[in-house]
Amino acid sequence: METGTQTGAEPVELNEPVQSGTGVLPSAVDVLVVGYGPVGAVIAVLLARHGVRVMVVDKATGIFMAPRAIALDNEALRILQLAGIAERDFDTVAIPYVRMWSPTLGQFGKVNSLGSLDGHPKLVTFYQPDLERCLRERLQTYDCAHIALGSELLAFTEERDHVLATLDVGRGRTHTVRARYLVGADGASSLVRQLIGQEFKGKTFAEDWLIVDARNVPRPIDHIEFICDHRRPIPHMVAPGGRERWEFMLRPGERREEMESDARVRELLAPWGDVDGMIIERKAVYRFHARTVDAFSKGRVFLAGDAAHITPPFVGQGLVAGLRDAANLCWKLAWVIQGRAGPRILETYDEERRPHAKAMIDLAKFMGKLVMPRNAAIAFITHGLMRLSRMVPRLRAQFEELEIKPRNAFRRGLFVKGRSATRLVRGAVLPQGWVRAPDGSTCLSDEALGQGLALIGFGRDLRASLDSATAAAFARAGGTVVHIAHRGQRLHPARQESWEDLDGVFMPGLVPVGWAAVVRPDRTIVHDGPVTDVSRIVRESLALLGTPVSVATPAVETALRIA
Numbered sequence: 001m002e003t004g005t006q007t008g009a010e011p012v013e014l015n016e017p018v019q020s021g022t023g024v025l026p027s028a029v030d031v032l033v034v035g036y037g038p039v040g041a042v043i044a045v046l047l048a049r050h051g052v053r054v055m056v057v058d059k060a061t062g063i064f065m066a067p068r069a070i071a072l073d074n075e076a077l078r079i080l081q082l083a084g085i086a087e088r089d090f091d092t093v094a095i096p097y098v099r100m101w102s103p104t105l106g107q108f109g110k111v112n113s114l115g116s117l118d119g120h121p122k123l124v125t126f127y128q129p130d131l132e133r134c135l136r137e138r139l140q141t142y143d144c145a146h147i148a149l150g151s152e153l154l155a156f157t158e159e160r161d162h163v164l165a166t167l168d169v170g171r172g173r174t175h176t177v178r179a180r181y182l183v184g185a186d187g188a189s190s191l192v193r194q195l196i197g198q199e200f201k202g203k204t205f206a207e208d209w210l211i212v213d214a215r216n217v218p219r220p221i222d223h224i225e226f227i228c229d230h231r232r233p234i235p236h237m238v239a240p241g242g243r244e245r246w247e248f249m250l251r252p253g254e255r256r257e258e259m260e261s262d263a264r265v266r267e268l269l270a271p272w273g274d275v276d277g278m279i280i281e282r283k284a285v286y287r288f289h290a291r292t293v294d295a296f297s298k299g300r301v302f303l304a305g306d307a308a309h310i311t312p313p314f315v316g317q318g319l320v321a322g323l324r325d326a327a328n329l330c331w332k333l334a335w336v337i338q339g340r341a342g343p344r345i346l347e348t349y350d351e352e353r354r355p356h357a358k359a360m361i362d363l364a365k366f367m368g369k370l371v372m373p374r375n376a377a378i379a380f381i382t383h384g385l386m387r388l389s390r391m392v393p394r395l396r397a398q399f400e401e402l403e404i405k406p407r408n409a410f411r412r413g414l415f416v417k418g419r420s421a422t423r424l425v426r427g428a429v430l431p432q433g434w435v436r437a438p439d440g441s442t443c444l445s446d447e448a449l450g451q452g453l454a455l456i457g458f459g460r461d462l463r464a465s466l467d468s469a470t471a472a473a474f475a476r477a478g479g480t481v482v483h484i485a486h487r488g489q490r491l492h493p494a495r496q497e498s499w500e501d502l503d504g505v506f507m508p509g510l511v512p513v514g515w516a517a518v519v520r521p522d523r524t525i526v527h528d529g530p531v532t533d534v535s536r537i538v539r540e541s542l543a544l545l546g547t548p549v550s551v552a553t554p555a556v557e558t559a560l561r562i563a
């Protein structure tokens with residue numbers, strides 16, 4: 001079936017290399033990623049890290065510079081870590097707290113975001129173009145990655161074992177590329193989404209917002225504040241590079257052109273000091289939406305990022321949700337392409353990601369109601385109740401300690417059903433802590449786990465407990481065996497893959513000594529149990545992937561072990 005628009009542009013024969021703005025385009029790849037925004041970039045980097053031949057295309061020729069995402073949480077930073085991006089690689093400001101302020105009641109709510117979780121600050125602000133630059137530099141280091149800027153997807157057809165995509169590569173030329181899988185990370189107006197017949201569901205917010213980024217602010221703040229004035233709610237926050245951002249809700253009758261005018265922006269910023277001294281970098285009016293698709297995939301085509309879900313930014317989770325998509329999807333694609341897992345695991349992408357993305361959108365809608373009450377009476381009641389609720393410790397923790405944030409734990413998906421007898425949660429992400437290698441070097445524990453599947457022995461060396469057939473099958477499926485020792489425990493002789501748990505995150509925080517767990521490349525816990533059962537735990541995990549011990553295929557035999 002032919003889908004999408006056709007142009008009269010001159011087609012290029014399949015297999016004829018085509019020169020794009022950034023090099024020769026291949027005619028066949030494993031994965032074609034449409035959209036080189038932040039989500040497409042992370043997807044391309046994660047796939048390339050797994051050795052997948054990936055091509056990412058974008059109709060734009062450069063990084064989009066308008067003001068957009070500004071906040072990232074610890075989960076997002078951990079996914080960027082997975083993509084090889086360290087915190088120091090791009091500029092961030094750690095946010096100690098978020099305060100909610102009412103003109104009549106004063107401060108009525110506060111979120112504590114001081115400190116770190118899973119090895120990263122709980123909340124930072126950042127400069128989106130800086131992060132995108134960093135991701136693009138990273139991708140360019142991989143030979144298996146191709147980048148085609150100024151190249152627009154026009155259409156694709158899905159065949160039995162591949163997708164054929166037609167690109168407009170400029171100067172009236174088209175290029176056809178054959179890919180085993182296609183990922184649409186092509187943003188809120190996604191053509192890929194339309195071509196697979198997925199419409200956005202959910203309501204569009206009636207409110208338009210003016211976003212202003214400025215530098216040289218006379219009285220800078222070090223946190224995020226929501227000024228919840230029903231006449232004009234204003235989220236306001238610090239950002240890297242001496243920047244601050246304001247988001248001004250438009251009132252009925254206010255028009256975009258007028259609000260984006262210099263005079264109007266200066267008037268709105270006046271309460272924050274001498275506007276003449278400020279450098280207004282960017283300003284744009286956005287209409288916020290809250291929408292998701294009914295399915296994140298169809299056949300060989302997957303949706304990720306804003307192409308699959310869009311949310312108002314009140315909890316700063318739009319891009320973060322896209323990064324979760326990337327982490328969830330990329331290793332599954334890589335494992336299927338490289339013959340380490342059966343294609344059925346790809347069905348769990350939608351199953352795992354869609355409910356969580358929707359829960360985050362619901363939270364953003366709830367926050368929207370707090371930020372923008374419709375009138376003075378509703379504002380007084382809502383904010384008064386919020387203030388009162390802080391007197392109840394349980395309710396206070398829900399909000400102040402962010403317990404209200406939906407946990408990234410799957411109800412259904414690619415993990416072995418059942419509850420752990422420990423504090424590990426199957427289908428949830430393994431916590432991260434600092435670990436020390438036998439040579440004394442330290443790192444975050446995800447680095448110790450490597451890029452593949454990990455079998456962790458907590459406080460026990462698993463080599464003696466794992467039968468050899470299972471150990472070999474696990475290695476063929478891209479698995480590594482890791483030993484996490486309690487602090488001070490030493491193996492004799494010392495082994496490179498043995499790590500001390502420096503801050504007790506794992507023992508006694510999570511598990512007792514003598515426990516084992518299988519963890520996916522995206523750090524989701526697949527299975528766990530006592531080390532005496534480790535062979536069964538691994539076999540059941542491999543069966544889930546479609547690579548049981550007894551039926552390892554030649555493709556699996558030759559698969560590389562990535563540690």
Ligand SMILES: Cc1cc2nc3c(=O)[nH]c(=O)nc-3n(C[C@H](O)[C@H](O)[C@H](O)COP(=O)(O)OP(=O)(O)OC[C@H]3O[C@@H](n4cnc5c(N)ncnc54)[C@H](O)[C@@H]3O)c2cc1C
Pocket residue numbers: 034035036037038039040057058059060064067068069070071072151152153154185186187188190191211286304305306307313315316317318319320321322
């Ligand atoms: C004002 C505002 C504030 C925000 N604040 C936050 C925040 O604090 N935290 C947060 O997590 N999120 C926030 N977000 C959301 C966040 O910015 C988006 O979720 C994120 O940028 C989406 O990234 P993406 O890669 O999915 O899509 P995009 O960045 O939109 O990238 C899509 C790319 O696809 C390309 N493309 C489209 N069609 C085609 C085609 N046919 N062929 C080739 N290329 C194509 C486009 O050129 C574009 O480069 C905010 C958004 C806004 C508007």
